[in-house]
Amino acid sequence: MVNDVANASSTNENKTKKLIRLLEEQLAHSNQQNKELSKQIEALTEQVRHLTKLLYGSKTEKSKYNTLDGQVSLFEDDPAFNEPEHTGEQSQQTISYTVVRKVQKKNRNDSLRDGIEVEAVHHHPKNTICDCCQGQLIEIGSTIVREEAEFIPARMKKVQHIEHAYECKNCKGDGFQKAQIKRGKAPQAPIQRSIASPSVLAKVIYDKFAQYLPLYRQVRNGNVMV
Numbered sequence: 001m002v003n004d005v006a007n008a009s010s011t012n013e014n015k016t017k018k019l020i021r022l023l024e025e026q027l028a029h030s031n032q033q034n035k036e037l038s039k040q041i042e043a044l045t046e047q048v049r050h051l052t053k054l055l056y057g058s059k060t061e062k063s064k065y066n067t068l069d070g071q072v073s074l075f076e077d078d079p080a081f082n083e084p085e086h087t088g089e090q091s092q093q094t095i096s097y098t099v100v101r102k103v104q105k106k107n108r109n110d111s112l113r114d115g116i117e118v119e120a121v122h123h124h125p126k127n128t129i130c131d132c133c134q135g136q137l138i139e140i141g142s143t144i145v146r147e148e149a150e151f152i153p154a155r156m157k158k159v160q161h162i163e164h165a166y167e168c169k170n171c172k173g174d175g176f177q178k179a180q181i182k183r184g185k186a187p188q189a190p191i192q193r194s195i196a197s198p199s200v201l202a203k204v205i206y207d208k209f210a211q212y213l214p215l216y217r218q219v220r221n222g223n224v225m226v
Contacts, residue, residue, distance in 0.1 A: 161186040
């Protein structure tokens with residue numbers, strides 16, 4: 001019985017040692033892989049840094065032949081590659097010239113369009129009697145001294161629609177005839193029980209959607225009818 005227990009204990013101990021040895025080997029292998037990956041990452045990082053410098057860094061004729069750190073350049077000993085190259089743009093001469101442009105005098109275009117209503121205001125002398133002989137002066141000419149544009153704002157007026165009724169007097173006097181009455185018919189309002197006319201509605205819609213004028217401002221200005 002004692003021998004069996006000892007054998008079992010020895011067997012478990014051997015299995016444990018083998019398991020520990022196996023884990024240690026796996027750990028060592030993993031560490032070796034981590035070191036190799038770290039070296040690869042460093043090499044790739046250095047390449048990315050060098051390529052970024054070539055792409056975004058300052059460029060010269062010599063910088064084309066720069067190599068990575070630790071590498072030998074094939075063009076290092078050749079003096080032809082150490083001197084900057086004269087490109088076609090550098091060899092060309094710079095020619096500057098001045099262009100003189102004539103400034104054309106533009107005519108004023110502040111006249112009003114044709115077909116607009118014209119109101120002429122005549123200015124006569126207050127006294128047309130000659131100061132020398134006291135005779136009547138005669139007009140010899142006139143001159144337009146200036147033109148100005150006058151703006152007439154919109155005006156509001158009240159329109160009363162009155163329906164008139166007509167009756168036939170002859171039919172009214174005859175007892176056997178019906179009374180003949182005709183009454184005028186006013187056009188129907190755009191909005192029932194509102195004093196807004198089509199022109200007022202058009203003005204409100206235009207100010208709201210074309211001029212972007214809020215309704216409360218139209219009410220304040222007296223444009224909106226209640």
